[in-house]
Amino acid sequence: MTRPRAASQRFVAQLPTRVRSRVEVIYSPILEIKPLPVKIDTSGVRGLILTSANAVNAAVSLGVSRHLPAFCVGPATTGTAKGAGWEATMVGATAEELVAFLLKHRPESPLLHLRGEHTRGNIALRLTESGLTVREQAVYQQRLLPLTPEATAAADGLLPVIAPLFSPRTARQFADIWTGSAPLWLAAISQATADPLYSLDYARLKIAKEPTPKKMQKAVKKLVKHAMRVEGNETTD
Known part of the structure; x- marks a missing residue:
């Protein structure tokens, strides 16, 4: 999960129990939010x-x-x-x-x-x-952040990685810092978010039908289903 920790945890909590049980969730925020002293x-x-x-x-x-x-x-x-x-x-x-x-x-x-x-x-x-x-x-x-050591290890592993991206800026950051060899399955909340991801070597890119958490949850659910069918293995998110 690439969003700030609290937002990522809310998103994961709203996924169906069956989806959560089939993946290992890795929290790796690549964007840090801080109020400005204004x-x-x-x-x-x-x-x-x-x-x-x-x-x-x-x-x-x-x-x-x-x-x-x-x-x-x-x-x-x-x-x-x-x-x-x-x-x-x-x-x-x-x-x-x-x-x-x-x-x-x-x-x-x-x-x-x-x-x-x-x-x-x-x-x-x-x-x-x-x-x-x-x-x-x-x-x-x-503030943009690198992948965590845990996420980097997953990126260099053999299991498929599902990465939901929620904004064009985080998508650009993800495209810049992803160097992994693991099979990559991407979910983008909008076409503008998907655009920076086309440079990556991915197995599949799913764009949410609407830029809402509910539609992103559906996109992730479909990716988990397809990734497990193709890979026949546990996935990381």
Whole structure:
């Protein structure tokens, strides 16, 4: 599992018991999330845009007001925001869907997009250019990490390795650091995440039908089934 430990454990816990019983789970985060030591000015802001659970967690640690409505991408971000006390609304499964929703419904602005240092989509710029004033502020950093010794050993082994990738940046990092000879089975949460992986020598690449945890779980489930059928062996994840 390549996500930060807590997110990886949540994902694994939601897999069917039969799938978990057939693999050895290896946690090897290749991205570390840390809140930035910044002050957030919400004066005049009429709502928040939250596009990741990491942004929600950083906002909590930075003391951002819970009285602002939050427009969120995806069920995980929305659930995390609601759990933290925000009046959160899921307005799409992707940044594109969020932009379309906000331009159609045009809530009171200005809005504030809380994001990581590295982000895609230019949400604030695109919305502002379309007449909906949106500011943005980076509230967490994403530091790339190497594979753990345990993951490196699995990569150099004989058993098939199933690697779920959840963002284009982590996919690029994985493609850069993977040097293993083990049979490689990949699951990507989106086409943009899959693109950096085509340079790898893999047995199979499965792209989730939608960029959601539920669809990624289905992709991993299918990979486990196919890998075990082909290899006739225990797999590592």
